[in-house]
Amino acid sequence: MPTIFTKIINGEIPCFKVAEDENFLAFLDINPNAKGHTLCIPKKEVNKILDLDEETYVQLMLFSRKVGKALEKTVDCKRVGMSVIGLEVPHVHVHLIPLNEMKEATFQHKVKLSNEELAELAEAIGAKVE
Ligand code: AMP
Numbered sequence: 001m002p003t004i005f006t007k008i009i010n011g012e013i014p015c016f017k018v019a020e021d022e023n024f025l026a027f028l029d030i031n032p033n034a035k036g037h038t039l040c041i042p043k044k045e046v047n048k049i050l051d052l053d054e055e056t057y058v059q060l061m062l063f064s065r066k067v068g069k070a071l072e073k074t075v076d077c078k079r080v081g082m083s084v085i086g087l088e089v090p091h092v093h094v095h096l097i098p099l100n101e102m103k104e105a106t107f108q109h110k111v112k113l114s115n116e117e118l119a120e121l122a123e124a125i126g127a128k129v130e
Contacts, residue, residue, distance in 0.1 A: 003091035006045050016122035019070075019129045023056070024063040026096075026129075028122050032111055033097050034104040036075035036121060040064040040094040047090040064094045070128035071096055074121070081105050 077098035
């Protein structure tokens with residue numbers, strides 16, 4: 001069965017899209033640790049990051065760097081943290097989390113944003129992706 005992220009890639013489930021190219025997609029996390037929390041995923045459905053082929057692994061990191069830099073320019077934060085962690089969705093995803101306090105990296109602290117705020121945010125970050 002396809003993962004929820006593959007369903008997002010295929011347009012079967014909506015997302016707040018930040019950026020996309022032929023092989024990767026970035027979209028806002030629906031239950032964010034902090035404002036701007038973004039996920040970067042390969043379109044290729046692979047469960048664990050260390051199982052990616054080298055080329056996809058490197059390209060995912062370069063894509064995440066590009067999106068992370070745009071995020072840093074958009075959301076007020078001390079830095080953007082990157083993390084590959086979690087057991088919920090069996091589809092590789094890099095978390096990009098704007099950090100002002102370390103609790104935002106713990107996945108215990110969550111923020112609520114309206115759909116309007118999420119849509120505006122995704123567009124604002126996406127507009128800065130170079
Ligand atoms: P984990 O596998 O533990 O890293 O968790 C998966 C992450 O994906 C969590 O941060 C969820 O909030 C996020 N997530 C799950 N479903 C969706 C969705 N439909 N759209 C955006 N983010 C999602």
